[in-house]
Amino acid sequence: MLVLLAAIFILHLACIALLLAATIHNAWWMTGGVSTDIWARWVWTGVKWNYTQIPTYYDQEYLQAVQATSVLACIFCILGLFVFVAQLYTLPKGKRFLFTGAFQLLAWLCIMIAASIYTEIFHKDEKNGWYGASFILAWISVCLTFISCVTYFILRKKTA
């Protein structure tokens, strides 16, 4: 039973880590000398990396929606961890962790919206570049948050 609890806790922590890495780390779209994420763009000048603004032909409304939903996903996942620990102590025996599951569901929805919008709207015509690590991490965290959410909806507190 303790092993199961530890595994679920580590899964939740992994979700948080991946979400934070996807939101903060700078690698959603990369070319040879340019590394872009959802906040700004790093340009390699041959000597050092320059921090520049995202070019204006990016759709600003969609970009800001991606920013907002990925930040919201991080917030909900972190809040879900605290709610899980609180529910561990206060939930009556035999009941399900619904509140925690609700938070994870919201986090899953938000990061799915963010990753979908980014995949669908941006970089449609750019051939010389590839999706970076943060983009892949965003999609992996979609799967992990979904698994975590389902786990919390199924799990019952031990009836001792």
Next chain:
Amino acid sequence: MLSVLALTSVVLLGIASQCTAISVYTNWEKHVQVGSDVRLSCSFFSWHWTSAEVTFSWSYRPDGAKESVSIFHYTNGAPYIATKGPFRDRLEFVGNPNRRDGSIMIRNVDYNDNGTFTCDAKNPPDIMGHPSNVRLLVFEKVPVQAGVITGAIIGVVLGLLILVVAIYYLMRFLVARRVFSLSMRHGKKGKGKEGSQQRQAGPSK
């Protein structure tokens, strides 16, 4: 105690009015669409009352130029617009000096109006202060400000979440209170019925 407090605050205010300067406030930047009107607002903070000799002075430095030209001056209760400047027939004074507002309106902006506008306000005897600059940027289509939509989405979602949680706990509290009050009433009625039944059963024995 109260009198000591009042005395200290008066003394401090007297000292403060001697050694603080006037602070002029404008926007940092103004983004406008070409062809529209823009209101450049300017206000100030001063420890003295707004005097009748308050002055507002606007000057303009085009992007890339080194010199700035004076385009507007308000003094002695009357606005004066420069008759030879680039804004001679497009500028209008829309401020209220009594409310410390020295804003001007520029109509029908063009790409040549890109530049820095400086507002300098003086409130005699408070004349020490720095002028404040506002940059005018003229666009064909005004882009969305960075972070406006982001902040709006995050704020609305978190606000809705807090609202839902608050309503849930409020409903639980109200239902519990109603159940409690109903159980109190049932308890009292039950005791009353038992008492009357006992009295009826008594004399028949």
